[in-house]
Amino acid sequence: MKVAVCVKQIPDPAVPGELDPSTNTLNRDDKLILDESDSFGVELALQLVEAAGGGSVTLVSMAPRSEVSGLRTALAMGADDAVLVSDDALAGTDALGTAKVLGAALGRVEPDLILAGVESSDGYTGTVPEQIAGVMGIASVTFAKKIEASDGMLSIQRQTDDGYDEVTCPMPALVSVTGGVVEPRYPSFKGIMAAKKKPVDQVGIADLGIDASAVGFAGSRQETVAVVDAEAREAGEIVIDEGEGFQRIADFLAELKVI
Amino acid sequence: MNLTRVGRRANVSNVDAEVSDQIIETLARFVDLDVRPNVARYESSDTYPGPMVDQMREFGLFGATIAEEYGGLGLNISTYARVIEELSRGWMSLAGVINSHLIAAQLIARFGTDDQRQRLLPAMATGERRGCFSLSEPDSGSDAAALRCRAARDGDEWTIDGTKQWVTNGEKASIVALLARTGDDISCFLVEKAPGPDGDQGISISRHIDKVGYRGLETVEMAYDGHRLPHHNLLGGDEGFGQGFRWALAALELGRINVAARAVGVAQAAMDEALSYAQQRETFGRPIAQHQGIAFKLADMATKLHASRLMVRDAARRVDNGERADMEAGMAKLFASETAAELALDAMRIHGGNGFTTEYPVERLYRDAPLMIIGEGTSEIQKLVISRALLARAKPAE
Numbered sequence: 001m002k003v004a005v006c007v008k009q010i011p012d013p014a015v016p017g018e019l020d021p022s023t024n025t026l027n028r029d030d031k032l033i034l035d036e037s038d039s040f041g042v043e044l045a046l047q048l049v050e051a052a053g054g055g056s057v058t059l060v061s062m063a064p065r066s067e068v069s070g071l072r073t074a075l076a077m078g079a080d081d082a083v084l085v086s087d088d089a090l091a092g093t094d095a096l097g098t099a100k101v102l103g104a105a106l107g108r109v110e111p112d113l114i115l116a117g118v119e120s121s122d123g124y125t126g127t128v129p130e131q132i133a134g135v136m137g138i139a140s141v142t143f144a145k146k147i148e149a150s151d152g153m154l155s156i157q158r159q160t161d162d163g164y165d166e167v168t169c170p171m172p173a174l175v176s177v178t179g180g181v182v183e184p185r186y187p188s189f190k191g192i193m194a195a196k197k198k199p200v201d202q203v204g205i206a207d208l209g210i211d212a213s214a215v216g217f218a219g220s221r222q223e224t225v226a227v228v229d230a231e232a233r234e235a236g237e238i239v240i241d242e243g244e245g246f247q248r249i250a251d252f253l254a255e256l257k258v259i
Numbered sequence: 260m261n262l263t264r265v266g267r268r269a270n271v272s273n274v275d276a277e278v279s280d281q282i283i284e285t286l287a288r289f290v291d292l293d294v295r296p297n298v299a300r301y302e303s304s305d306t307y308p309g310p311m312v313d314q315m316r317e318f319g320l321f322g323a324t325i326a327e328e329y330g331g332l333g334l335n336i337s338t339y340a341r342v343i344e345e346l347s348r349g350w351m352s353l354a355g356v357i358n359s360h361l362i363a364a365q366l367i368a369r370f371g372t373d374d375q376r377q378r379l380l381p382a383m384a385t386g387e388r389r390g391c392f393s394l395s396e397p398d399s400g401s402d403a404a405a406l407r408c409r410a411a412r413d414g415d416e417w418t419i420d421g422t423k424q425w426v427t428n429g430e431k432a433s434i435v436a437l438l439a440r441t442g443d444d445i446s447c448f449l450v451e452k453a454p455g456p457d458g459d460q461g462i463s464i465s466r467h468i469d470k471v472g473y474r475g476l477e478t479v480e481m482a483y484d485g486h487r488l489p490h491h492n493l494l495g496g497d498e499g500f501g502q503g504f505r506w507a508l509a510a511l512e513l514g515r516i517n518v519a520a521r522a523v524g525v526a527q528a529a530m531d532e533a534l535s536y537a538q539q540r541e542t543f544g545r546p547i548a549q550h551q552g553i554a555f556k557l558a559d560m561a562t563k564l565h566a567s568r569l570m571v572r573d574a575a576r577r578v579d580n581g582e583r584a585d586m587e588a589g590m591a592k593l594f595a596s597e598t599a600a601e602l603a604l605d606a607m608r609i610h611g612g613n614g615f616t617t618e619y620p621v622e623r624l625y626r627d628a629p630l631m632i633i634g635e636g637t638s639e640i641q642k643l644v645i646s647r648a649l650l651a652r653a654k655p656a657e
Contacts, residue, residue, distance in 0.1 A: 022337055041609075072281070073281075074286075076281070088418070186288070186289055186314065186318065187281075187285055188317055188318055188319050188335075189282050189285070189318050189319045189323075189464060190319050192278055192281045192282055192285065193278055193332070196277075196278060209490070245358070255485050
């Protein structure tokens with residue numbers, strides 16, 4: 001079974017990020033790391049290949065400056081190889097443009113199954129996975145919490161507000177994975193050492209047959225016109241417990257219809 | 260005297276700075292997510308941290324300094340010291356789980372016969388078989404040459420009689436690097452036993468030692484009563500006869516760097532707790548960190564911590580470069596361990612009354628820190644090592 005996982009390499013969330021005031025886009029000049037929301041897809045992919053008794057996990061990513069730090073993390077977890085699209089012309093690419101680029105890169109991999117996180121932890125558009133499926137003309141299932149594969153078919157438990165749907169669909173397909181549904185493994189230290197030697201196929205947009213005018217700021221159909229600070233959260237109500245604190249908590253929860 | 264085998268030490272490393280950083284970053288995540296939130300639970304009840312040790316095994320840490328040709332990671336000592344520091348930042352006991360195992364593995368790698376290396380190291384590298392190191396006795400600690408445990412030759416076998424103390428991991432180990440008297444000399448034997456509390460073939464776990472700190476992993480007394488082992492379990496074969504004590508001292512250099520690195524980790528934890536508390540706790544209308552009395556204390560703590568870390572890294576780098584490091588490892592161990600104890604108490608002072616409760620982690624650091632002053636050679640022994648090396652190096656030309 002051949003699984004491809006879309007992984008995004010993002011600025012470290014532990015380091016305060018900054019926006020480029022001229023473009024209103026996130027500054028990505030520092031080292032980029034594996035988006036944690038993609039680590040669930042990597043873990044599920046590894047488990048699926050293990051369950052299938054063989055196959056491969058290929059990472060597909062698009063990042064500036066040939067960044068591989070985040071890919072190395074996922075390769076250390078056990079992924080076999082990676083395709084990295086890096087091209088100066090890609091700066092400013094919107095969600096649909098990203099989907100076209102990743103779709104073209106995935107086309108070269110020819111996977112049975114493509115996994116992606118529901119949304120990235122830096123951009124949060126949450127639209128790229130479905131757009132990739134659209135660009136590639138394959139089935140798309142969202143919010144998966146469990147995936148099984150057999151005889152060319154996928155059985156997927158799809159997270160909903162009330163529980164989950166059971167969905168089946170033929171492969172190839174693209175499935176977005178809900179964050180937190182599996183415990184991503186730590187890379188072993190042998191894995192970290194081996195990751196350095198695993199192949200990363202670095203390609204530009206010309207290799208994918210994509211014209212520079214279709215991507216980047218030029219090809220973007222979306223523009224961030226302004227960025228405003230979120231409203232500061234107001235202080236909550238402070239209750240001094242004079243022996244009836246429990247009642248106030250119970251009333252508050254009842255008001256929210258939680259109890 | 261046979262120290263020529265030192266050439267076999269496994270410090271030729273495949274680990275570059277980037278890989279070393281990634282290993283430490285991964286370990287830091289483990290420490291923050293899985294160790295720190297759970298340590299109090301295991302520590303206060305003196306419970307063996309099974310799940311943490313399992314993950315350490317998954318990481319490959321039982322093979323940390325074992326060469327890749329035997330399935331280990333082949334880490335250089337500089338990276339190994341950082342690993343130990345990082346584990347100890349979470350919980351110093353975790354560093355003890357692999358220390359005596361790797362001392363035993365190092366003895367086998369450096370001084371063992373081909374057969375001993377091929378037979379034992381691969382299973383030790385994966386953690387499938389656990390090793391431990393057994394030198395101390397009830398009446399022989401710093402004065403290790405006074406040890407009384409005896410081995411007597413009987414044809415193709417040896418018989419071991421005596422009592423060993425302070426055996427870290429003695430119960431879970433299935434390979435014990437045991438120092439025993441063979442006539443006037445001391446030799447090292449590779450005792451193979453079934454792991455577990457029941458003992459095996461004349462070996463009994465006679466006592467679990469209850470400790471002030473360094474809890475959660477077993478430190479035991481082991482009694483040998485006519486335990487028999489084959490001659491091929493004499494470390495180094497026939498050449499190893501009478502070499503045990505010298506070899507043990509050589510292997511303890513790794514132990515000394517390990518303990519010094521642990522001290523840096525504990526001191527870092529004390530620093531982190533002190534910094535965080537000093538910025539939260541307010542007196543006289545502002546965080547206590549804003550009072551110069553506390554701010555200067557923090558500055559002194561950070562300076563000593565930094566110096567400790569640099570000393571440990573320097574000693575480790577010397578070992579990696581094949582340079583003589585006995586004095587530098589001794590200095591690092593002396594300074595870092597005294598600093599850890601000092602910082603643990605300073606962190607407790609900064610916590611005020613809260614520091615004296617069991618609600619905050621500083622009390623554990625305060626209990627753990629003295630081990631580093633005492634273990635693998637007390638501070639006084641380090642001063643002996645340092646002064647002897649100092650005088651030997653400064654010997655006037657004849």
